[in-house]
Amino acid sequence: MLLSPSLLIIFGFLVIPMFWSLYYSFTKGGMLGKHTFVGLQNYVKAFQHPIFLQTLRNTTLYAVMTVPTVIVLALIVALIIFQLPRMQGFFRGTVYFPLITPVVIAANIWAYIVNRDFGPMNHILKLFGVTPIDWLGDPFWAIPAIVMMEIWRGFGFYVIILFAALQSVPRELYEAARIDGARSLWIIWSITIPLLRPALGFCFIMATIFNFQLFDAIYVLTKGGPAWKTSTVSWYVYQQAFQSDNVGFASTMGIVLLLVILALSLIQLRFFRSDVEY
Amino acid sequence: MAATFGGIQSRRSRFGWQTVCYILMIVISVATVMPFLFMASTSFTKSFTMMSYPPTLLPKNPSLDNYYAILFTFQEGLFPRWFLNTLFTTVCITGGSLILNTLSGYIFAKKEFYGKQVIFSLLLSTLMIPSAVTLIPAFLMINKLGLFNTYWALIIPGLSSPFGIFMMRQFISSLPSELIEVAKIDGASELRIFWSIIIPLSLPAMAALGIFTVINAWNAFLWPLIVLRSNTMRTLVVGLATVQSEFNINYGLVMAGSVLTVLPMLILYIFFQPYFVEGLRMGYGK
Numbered sequence: 264m265l266l267s268p269s270l271l272i273i274f275g276f277l278v279i280p281m282f283w284s285l286y287y288s289f290t291k292g293g294m295l296g297k298h299t300f301v302g303l304q305n306y307v308k309a310f311q312h313p314i315f316l317q318t319l320r321n322t323t324l325y326a327v328m329t330v331p332t333v334i335v336l337a338l339i340v341a342l343i344i345f346q347l348p349r350m351q352g353f354f355r356g357t358v359y360f361p362l363i364t365p366v367v368i369a370a371n372i373w374a375y376i377v378n379r380d381f382g383p384m385n386h387i388l389k390l391f392g393v394t395p396i397d398w399l400g401d402p403f404w405a406i407p408a409i410v411m412m413e414i415w416r417g418f419g420f421y422v423i424i425l426f427a428a429l430q431s432v433p434r435e436l437y438e439a440a441r442i443d444g445a446r447s448l449w450i451i452w453s454i455t456i457p458l459l460r461p462a463l464g465f466c467f468i469m470a471t472i473f474n475f476q477l478f479d480a481i482y483v484l485t486k487g488g489p490a491w492k493t494s495t496v497s498w499y500v501y502q503q504a505f506q507s508d509n510v511g512f513a514s515t516m517g518i519v520l521l522l523v524i525l526a527l528s529l530i531q532l533r534f535f536r537s538d539v540e541y
Numbered sequence: 542m543a544a545t546f547g548g549i550q551s552r553r554s555r556f557g558w559q560t561v562c563y564i565l566m567i568v569i570s571v572a573t574v575m576p577f578l579f580m581a582s583t584s585f586t587k588s589f590t591m592m593s594y595p596p597t598l599l600p601k602n603p604s605l606d607n608y609y610a611i612l613f614t615f616q617e618g619l620f621p622r623w624f625l626n627t628l629f630t631t632v633c634i635t636g637g638s639l640i641l642n643t644l645s646g647y648i649f650a651k652k653e654f655y656g657k658q659v660i661f662s663l664l665l666s667t668l669m670i671p672s673a674v675t676l677i678p679a680f681l682m683i684n685k686l687g688l689f690n691t692y693w694a695l696i697i698p699g700l701s702s703p704f705g706i707f708m709m710r711q712f713i714s715s716l717p718s719e720l721i722e723v724a725k726i727d728g729a730s731e732l733r734i735f736w737s738i739i740i741p742l743s744l745p746a747m748a749a750l751g752i753f754t755v756i757n758a759w760n761a762f763l764w765p766l767i768v769l770r771s772n773t774m775r776t777l778v779v780g781l782a783t784v785q786s787e788f789n790i791n792y793g794l795v796m797a798g799s800v801l802t803v804l805p806m807l808i809l810y811i812f813f814q815p816y817f818v819e820g821l822r823m824g825y826g827k
Contacts, residue, residue: 269645270660272701277667280678287677294681340569346562356814357570363806364577365760365778368799372576375583375792383579415573423818476671479762483782500673505767510677517674528669 281521287514294508305515315516317491318499321406322520325495326474328410329417334466336414337421338459342451344422345429355426359419366416366479373412374399374484399485402492409480409493417473421466428462429455464535468528475524496520577803584608584796607797619772620780620798627776627802630692631758634699638754639747641701646709647739651721661710664703672763683768694768695776699758705750708820712746713739749820752813756806777802 288305292298309315344354361369377384377398385395398408432455440450456463478497481487487494487502494502496516504513578598584607586600611620648654649661679698688694716739724734740747765776766783775783781798810817 266645266648269641269701269706272641272698273664273667273703273706275682276679276698277670277675277703278663280675280682281667281670283678283681284674294677340566343562343565343569346559347566348559350566352814352818354566354570355818356810358573359817360574360577360810363756363760363810364803365762365781367760367762367778367782368580368803369576371781371795371799372580375579376576415576419573472669472671476673478672482762482766497671497673500676501763504677514674514677517671517676520671521669521674524669524671 284514284517287511288518289511290514291511293510294504298511301511305512306519308512309515309519314491314494315496315499318487318494318496319519319523321491321493322475322477322495322497324406325410325413325477326471328407329413329474330467330470332410333414333418333470334421334463337418337466338425338463340418341422341425341429342455344426351426355419355423358422361416362419364416367483369416370412370480370483373408373415373480377408400489402489405485405489405493409477409484412480412484413474413477417470421470424466425459425462428459432458460535464531467535468531471527471531472524475520475527580796580799580803583792584800586793607793608801611794611797611801615794616772620801622773623775623777623780624801626692626774627759627778630695630699630776631755633692633696634758635751635754637696637700638702638705639751642705642750643709643713643740643743643747644735645701645706646711647713647735647743649706649710650713650716651718664706667703676763676767679764680767689768690770690774692774695761695765698764699754699761702754705754708750709743709746712743716742745816745819748813748816752809752817753820755809759802759806 287298289300289302290298291301291305340358344351347354376382379385379395379397379400382398384398385393389395396404398404436454436458437450440454476497477495478501481493481495481498485493487498491499497520500513500516500520503509503516582598582600585603585605587602587604587606612618649657683689683694688697720738720742721734724738729737760778761776762778762782765779769775769779777798781795781802784795784798
């Protein structure tokens with residue numbers, strides 16, 4: 264009884280909409296008016312649709328470039344902070360700071376930083392003799408520019424998680440390894456990293472789920488352009504549903520995205536399943 | 542107490558090694574915060590000197606013009622209205638969801654009922670659903686309920702979250718069940734137990750969840766962008782994102798608005814930081 268308000272909201276705004284979307288994905292129609300059942304037609308169309316395939320490729324590219332980088336960086340930073348005798352809290356607080364700001368604002372600032380004519384990024388590159396790059400306007404550089412922003416804004420989250428995991432590794436293991444004469448880098452590689460496996464797995468799954476939904480940064484920085492080159496699936500779904508009033512097809516693409524995320528999460532869950540207990 | 546790999550390094554090299562670590566962390570921290578210093582600096586720069594090159598961290602002729610403009614003259618005082626919209630919805634979402642999530646967390650932690658495990662795993666699996674899937678039906682639902690372009694459209698879906706329920710359940714599971722049993726024997730009602738025993742004991746976890754909820758509600762973008770249409774109803778973040786595309790970009794003005802948007806969260810972050818890190822640890826396990 265007391266559970267009902269919470270369940271009503273979660274089922275009402277998450278679970279039911281998911282099945283509703285699944286139904287729409289088999290229909291044709293706009294926001295208002297009738298939806299006619301068309302079977303698998305939308306799915307067939309999706310896998311022949313050049314723009315959708317492009318956005319799916321882009322989304323994968325963003326994730327492939329962002330997820331491993333952000334986690335390796337976070338692991339290194341967490342290990343460094345862990346070595347410090349003082350100010351651990353201060354540094355953790357600092358690297359997490361970008362995450363308390365809205366993506367929209369972070370992206371606005373980023374647009375200034377990578378601006379071709381007066382941004383600091385090109386200014387620094389110029390000192391090394393690099394000719395100014397039109398980061399967000401050039402189809403080749405736009406995706407890396409957005410990936411850099413995502414890395415800068417997001418890595419602090421994984422630092423906190425991995426740091427907490429480091430704290431829970433028993434000290435005796437290190438002591439024992441040291442008595443055996445092991446070098447510190449070897450200790451990190453052969454003891455710390457295997458013990459962090461569950462936490463690393465968690466980070467990879469979360470990062471995959473987050474990065475496959477990239478939207479806010481695209482909205483602010485490029486609106487998916489030039490020529491859909493930076494568009495993600497989420498952006499294209501939004502564009503089709505709320506600007507082109509193509510609800511059926513938008514739902515189909517959303518469901519495909521859900522299936523991709525689900526499949527990747529399950530694969531990662533299996534890969535990171537750990538037998539090590541401590 | 543600092544936790545380190547104490548003893549890994551030999552005594553002689555430890556000092557040098559730690560110095561290297563400090564220098565690395567200072568470089569990383571500065572690089573992380575630097576873009577925000579640019580934001581602050583730009584907000585104090587008059588727009589016509591904005592395109593000055595090379596970029597500088599300190600404004601050459603600092604002025605408060607941008608702040609005056611965004612607070613008083615911009616669209617006849619629209620910005621303060623956006624601020625109040627955001628404040629009102631954030632307060633409602635945070636207050637409501639703290640009570641509902643704690644209540645649900647308590648029930649999942651301490652009560653037995655038919656189908657509990659199934660419902661709980663279903664709740665957790667909703668964390669994987671991308672917003673692209675739920676967006677359209679949720680939007681249509683808000684329309685059907687006649688809530689389009691009202692504060693309720695923001696508040697109601699925010700009143701409960703799978704993550705919040707999960708976090709509160711984890712915390713309340715660790716509380717001793719004997720307390721509840723004793724209260725029951727003394728004849729306390731369910732609501733009384735929740736109000737006088739569970740809530741006071743859960744305050745640390747509620748503080749952590751509360752600050753997450755405040756930040757998420759304050760910074761939300763996609764959902765408010767869709768369900769709020771008129772200019773006066775916008776939240777700060779949506780306002781800042783759309784201002785950019787609708788008018789000629791005046792970076793100084795946008796950055797002044799950004800500083801005013803981030804500032805309340807920064808203050809909250811500084812005061813509640815211990816709860817914050819603790820909350821992340823509680824919510825995400827090991």
